[in-house]
Amino acid sequence: MDKPRWNDVASTGGTVNTSVYKPNYFMINGLGGFDAMMDHGTMIMGMMDEVTLVRIVNAGQFSHSLHFHGNHFEVINININGNRQPAPFEQLDTINVPPMSVAEVLYTVNQTGEYPMHFHTAQSETANGVYLNGGATMIMMQ
Amino acid sequence: MKKSVSILLLSVIGLASSPLSAATINKTLCVGSLNKSLSGQSVSFWGYYDCSGGMMGGGGMGGGGMMGSATTPGPILEIGANDTLNLTLNVNMMTPQESFPYNGHTVHLHGADVQTSEDGVPETNGNTVTGDTYTWSPSVGHEGSYAYHCHVHTVKHLEMGMYSAVIVRPRDASGNFLNRLNQDPATAYDYSQVYVLSTVDPAYHSASGDSTVFADYNPQYFLLGGKEGKTTSAPALTLAAAKNKKVAFRLIGMHSTNSTFQIKDAAGNLKAFTVYIRDGRALPTSKTVTSFDISPGQKADLLVTLPSTSSTWYPQVVYKKLRDNAPYATVYGKITF
Numbered sequence: 520m521d522k523p524r525w526n527d528v529a530s531t532g533g534t535v536n537t538s539v540y541k542p543n544y545f546m547i548n549g550l551g552g553f554d555a556m557m558d559h560g561t562m563i564m565g566m567m568d569e570v571t572l573v574r575i576v577n578a579g580q581f582s583h584s585l586h587f588h589g590n591h592f593e594v595i596n597i598n599i600n601g602n603r604q605p606a607p608f609e610q611l612d613t614i615n616v617p618p619m620s621v622a623e624v625l626y627t628v629n630q631t632g633e634y635p636m637h638f639h640t641a642q643s644e645t646a647n648g649v650y651l652n653g654g655a656t657m658i659m660m661q
Numbered sequence: 662m663k664k665s666v667s668i669l670l671l672s673v674i675g676l677a678s679s680p681l682s683a684a685t686i687n688k689t690l691c692v693g694s695l696n697k698s699l700s701g702q703s704v705s706f707w708g709y710y711d712c713s714g715g716m717m718g719g720g721g722m723g724g725g726g727m728m729g730s731a732t733t734p735g736p737i738l739e740i741g742a743n744d745t746l747n748l749t750l751n752v753n754m755m756t757p758q759e760s761f762p763y764n765g766h767t768v769h770l771h772g773a774d775v776q777t778s779e780d781g782v783p784e785t786n787g788n789t790v791t792g793d794t795y796t797w798s799p800s801v802g803h804e805g806s807y808a809y810h811c812h813v814h815t816v817k818h819l820e821m822g823m824y825s826a827v828i829v830r831p832r833d834a835s836g837n838f839l840n841r842l843n844q845d846p847a848t849a850y851d852y853s854q855v856y857v858l859s860t861v862d863p864a865y866h867s868a869s870g871d872s873t874v875f876a877d878y879n880p881q882y883f884l885l886g887g888k889e890g891k892t893t894s895a896p897a898l899t900l901a902a903a904k905n906k907k908v909a910f911r912l913i914g915m916h917s918t919n920s921t922f923q924i925k926d927a928a929g930n931l932k933a934f935t936v937y938i939r940d941g942r943a944l945p946t947s948k949t950v951t952s953f954d955i956s957p958g959q960k961a962d963l964l965v966t967l968p969s970t971s972s973t974w975y976p977q978v979v980y981k982k983l984r985d986n987a988p989y990a991t992v993y994g995k996i997t998f
Contacts, residue, residue: 615956
């Protein structure tokens, strides 16, 4: 598998060819899926009717499509520079956040259970091909 | 026999306890292998198919069951709001699958917000991957288009073709389906088309397990409803409609790239359409646009009104790169009226 590794090239003093971009690790808050799924600062955790504000910043170069299991969320901001959408908000289960974009959504606990939140795009569900990993965390509703 | 009696009883209780007519829909899916010829290349897929006849049930081996033929996308399911869907997945010795730990299959009702035990995710359901029944009763107000797909080793199984659509339709007081996107009379339509979007990287189809192949997605084929529609003269999906009528499009994003849906006439002029529902939830205000993005996992229900003079229009999806939205390919549909 021929994968340009920008970090490896840069660290050995080479010139990175930025026209070819094939990321093979995907993280949330600097954590790959297995770690982000257990990180209390990243997971959504709550009791019935509690609402979590989820701030999403895409600091990467790929569009990411975030799919939340368990419940829909309300979109209060998608790339409108900190302004809020007027209520009532659109409700989605999947939101696309383009590179260098931000979104804010409200996720309400409406049933008990445990559910994944994960990127819905092929390779970004893996860490260098290892599943279930990449851009993922857990939603714990009690 | 015992089983059908209890199902009947449940239906009666369902009718009695609800002011709206509701049905109980029992369906069984199996999984099979198939090959598609894409741009002249043969690519192997796994697809769901309806095997409600059962392997051991009324129809026996000859009544459907294991003898059915798999398709990608799988069967499009239609249910009513307030109905109860009992969707059984039959995994048997004939079922194509990967080896441990990615053996077996599930059905994830994508967007359905069901209980954890019905969600079809092996990592949260006790690794139930050898068959199960998934139950969902969508609420009135949650009409629209949803997806279903396998959630075992999703990076491969989704790519292999294990996906399709569930359409939740409004019913009238007598229990008949209304030709509307939801209960809102403004969403009435005359024709309906389901556009399942998907992309194909053939390397993912021959790899299995935790392979570095799955670290790099290079889609080669771009599909609508499982077909390549590379030109307006060879569209993936066609509809013979009529002047002045309304057509519903139901977009189901099972692809792994960015994409944009548009409708153009033969001269390339954009035609406006109105989006009423996203991910099974009515928009607070419907949006009339000439271009609409669908990202992986998203769904949308929209209407277009055909003009009073005969013509041919081309609904189309441009598949785009995740990094910079540079186009990969355009896939065409066709409406004549």
